[in-house]
Amino acid sequence: MKVSYKWLKEYVDFDYTPEELAEKLTLAGLEVDGIEYKGREIQDIVVGQIKEKVSHENADKLSVCKVDVGQDEELQIVCGAKNMDVGDKVPVALVGTTMPNGMKIKKAKLRGVTSFGMMCSTNELELPDDGVDGLFILPEKVNVGNKLVDELGIDDIVIELDLTPNFAHSLSMIGVAREVSAITGNELKLPTAEVTEIEEEINDWVKIEVEDNELCPRYAGRVITGVEVKDSPLWLKKRLEAAGVRPINNIVDVTNFILMELGQPLHAFDYSKLEGNKVVVRTAKAGEKLITLDDEERNLTEDMLVIADAKKAVCIAGVMGGANSEVTDETTTIFLESANFNPVSVRKTSKKLGIHSDASHRFERGVDINIVELALDRAAQLIAELSGGQVIKGKQDIYPVPFEERVIKVRPRRVSKLLGAEFAKVRIKTLLEKLHFEVEDMGDVLAVKVPAFRVDVEQEIDLVEEIARLYGYDKIEATQPSGDITQGKKTWKQKVEDKTRELLASLGLLEVHNYSFINPDFFNKINLPEDSSLRKTVQLSNPIGYEYSVMRTSLLPGILENVSFNINRNAENVALFELGKVFIPVDNKELPLEKIQLTGAAMNKYLRDPWNLNAPGFFYLKGILEEYFDVLGVNNVEFITGEHPTLHPGRTAQVKIKGEVVGYLGELHPDVQENYKLEERVTIFELEFSSIIDNATFDREYVSLPKYPASTRDIALLVEEKLNSKDIKDIIIKLGKDILESVELFDLYQGEQVPEGYKSLAYSLIYRRADRTLTDKEVNEVQAKIEEELYNKLGAKIRE
Structure with missing residues (x-):
């Protein structure tokens, strides 16, 4: 916003120099970018009057003029313009004058006739174009010999303001004049209109x-x-x-x-x-x-x-x-x-x-x-x-609904507390009235009417800001903070979030952050059913565009876009996670429910065991989650066969904590993979983070190292393809009783050596007692009972 110093004075009286005015405006919140002095380049141009005009004897296109510039003698000036006559008043640059373009006027001979200056056009003076091809013919009322800038009033000073959006009311001369009126206390002179x-x-x-x-x-x-x-x-x-x-x-x-x-x-x-x-x-x-x-x-x-x-x-x-x-x-x-x-x-x-x-x-x-x-x-x-x-x-x-002024109540005690200085009601009232607010004293509060031109003022804190800026932030003395100082610390939620980020990063996943605004078409890309509750979203009233028009109800669309983006740029070993909020609309409530989710996605190429390139990525990512839960102290975690519209049927697991479903793990559904144009299979997980927060613990119970040696047995089982590993482990743990220390699945095989519809699962069992060394007989007896029970209950056959 450019403000003419002279023009501004038509609406409010003030005695500040341009520099003083710029400082006052800046302190009031209207930042000044610079000051430009108009007319400085033509300060030496004077008003002249043509007294005589004859044709140049050696050039048909030139005229020789006698020009009165208020000196003792008239000047002889040779000119090529055609639009002037005797008696016209014109701008004259005398010998020694420097023009706006840097040219210095010198005495010169033009076709044998000496010229002692130059009569000027608007273009040569860098003034607004008058649309005339020739000299700038001045009004009759200007005085010969005087400076052109004084006679035409074109010596002005322009103050350039860099206005923030909350100063929309100052995007005009009247708006800036209101601010100057408030600063000086002088009356604002509004223009009037008399229409005939x-x-x-x-x-x-x-x-x-x-x-x-x-x-x-x-x-x-x-x-x-x-x-x-x-x-x-x-x-x-x-x-x-x-x-x-x-x-x-x-x-x-x-x-x-x-x-x-x-x-x-x-x-x-x-x-x-x-x-x-x-x-x-x-x-x-x-x-x-x-x-x-x-x-x-x-x-x-x-x-x-x-x-x-x-x-x-x-x-x-x-x-x-x-x-x-x-x-x-x-x-x-x-x-x-x-x-x-x-x-x-x-x-x-x-x-x-x-x-x-x-x-x-x-x-x-x-x-x-x-x-x-x-x-x-x-x-x-x-x-x-x-x-x-x-x-x-x-x-x-x-104008069907006339503007109704908003009334805001201002508490003087609140103003004083926020600004750290004592502001009495009288001072507050005076400051706000200077800014053209109407103020009524209502005892403990002031009722302030907000005029129509202050669209930025909506609540009490806006008026506190107005009071402070007009009073002057520089006048408010610094004070020491009062009250008890307490040591800050992170909440349990923040600690679990930090540990999650640290742990997943250490396990090889990169963190991403996506916008909370998404394209509603993403729900189709992730195969969500039309009646899914996740399609019910919070709509933005003023979105950046359609692609950011609703609040996300799942982190999956964003992280799958990240995977696709990276793969399309040949970054094929991609493993990512995001910890962020989703927004679930709640009936009869204005604000949505904000829930935190933890989501990860990785290409199977990345997830393969480097020692076994044929190992499925699903189990590798499952292992990452198991390690994550273990470090966070989350117990009673189960992975049970489940279904999810975004995930592959038969390659999906529910994640349960203490029997409650808290998320899913699985490979992408082929249709979703096609929607995102992913050639390599991708495994993802999505977890409700609140359940992790509730069940995590950093407390650890330490036990002494075992005194007696362990006895290890491996068992390879041929089972039906649909059978869950958990069912097998439950039987092993039940019959292992006090001497079974641990059981781990270390191999899964499906191929030529296994009948169709079956799979081979291999487990490592570690036996140990805390009070003595186990005998082979004791271990073999328990091992035999386990094998028998697995066959009887699950039809599991021992592979030799």
Whole structure:
């Protein structure tokens, strides 16, 4: 935001130098990026008057002029321009003057005639283009011999502000003037509008219809006829250029002037191009297109708000006008729009179309809905004055639900506590009233009415910030913290999370972090049934895009995208895990249930045992989980055959802790593998982390090393393919009684040497007693009972 120092003084009185003003604004929260001094490059240009003009005797295209510049003698200047006459006043660069482009004016001979200076055009002075091919002809009222910058008032200072989104109310000269008024305590001088109207009624010219008052809470318009579109006067061009806006013509320049002055975007339509004498505010139709003022064809969607006539869209509301209603040199009647549009709607439309305009920049942040009428009338007044037009009587103003000021209660004691300094009610009231809030004393609290231009103020803490910044953060003295100091420590949940990350990383898995926002189409990719509760999601009201439009109910879509991404870039040995939140909607509750899940995914190529490349990855990842549970002290963990829509039938296990299902482990379903274009099989796990937190313990019971030797036996069993290893281990443990120390599955085989429908499982059994050495007879007896029971109960045959 560029602020003209001179222009600002029209709205509020102050005596600060530009540097002092910049410091005051910065301390009040309006950060100043820099100060630019306009007109310095042409400080030495003076006003001259042509007293004599004759043709150059040696050059047909040159003239020799006598020019009065307020000195004792007139200067002889040779000039090639054709647009000047005797008596005209023009800018003159005297000998020794340095021009804005760096050229130094010297006495020179042109075709034998000496020239003692240079008469200048606007381009040579780097002033706003006057549209004339030739010298800059000055107004008659300027005084000969005086400095040009003084006579035209073009020596200005521009302060550039870097405004944060909460300073949307300062995106105008009036907005900055309000801040200066609050800082100085001087009165704010708001501009007024006195519109002279002709007798014809606006209702005979146009009818405005607003179809969606939520997207457009206010829409007003006027008609101005008999306008002449032409160049703007110099004062208007200077104002716009100081604000960083390029002058175009008198009509467009007035709308931009009001934008910079009041912060209200306006738009002027060529009335003759509006069909049916109607202006309709509606959403775009399916397949509707519009060529905007930048000559780009825009594909509109049905959620975009447009301004239309009886047949077609003519403007994208709050973003950019259409070329089909543009004001041109042939325009004689205009329809002038002043409106307020929904910030979220404008932001979405602007983002989708890739357009960022001065209008959308302000509408996205929020515009004062009560400034609409003043902006419309002031613009109509200026357009009539600068174009010779006549304003049709009346205006149409669709404003069904007038703005109701928000009332916020402020507690003085709370203000003092938050800011660390004593703020009495009287001081708080004075500070807020300087910022144009209405304040009523209600005893222990102050009731503060928030004006329409402060869309950023929503709660008490916002007003505390206003109090602090106007009072001055630099004036609040530093104080020592009070109260008891306690040593911080991590919660049990945080400790388990840290241990999880450390442990899984040590076991070879890399951690990933994905967005909590996902594409709802991912549920199809992971094979979720249509009636799955996980398809019920929290919808974002203002998503970045469709691909981030819902909150995730599972970590699987994100981690599978990570696996696919890496594989597509030839990173084939992929093993990942994510510890993160999922969001489950709860009926009759505003906020969802936030649950923590632990999910992992790895390619089977990565998971194969390096000593046995034919070993399935499923069991390797199962071993990683077993090690994880063991280190966390989670006991009574079981892996039971189960089903999951994302996982392969027959290669899926439920994970249970103390009999409760807490997750799943298994290979991806072939359909899911195809959806993610994964050629190598992938094994995944998904666990409810809350169950792990509840069952984990870091307490350890240490026992002394055994005194007596162990006796080891291996047993290889031929069993049906569907049989669970757990069933076998349960029988072994039951019959092993007190002398069985451990039992481990160390081999799984299915192949040519095993009948179809069967598998071979090999276990290592370790026997030991704590009080003496076991005899072979004791061990063999127990081993025999185990083999017999396995055959009788499970049909397991011993493989020799």
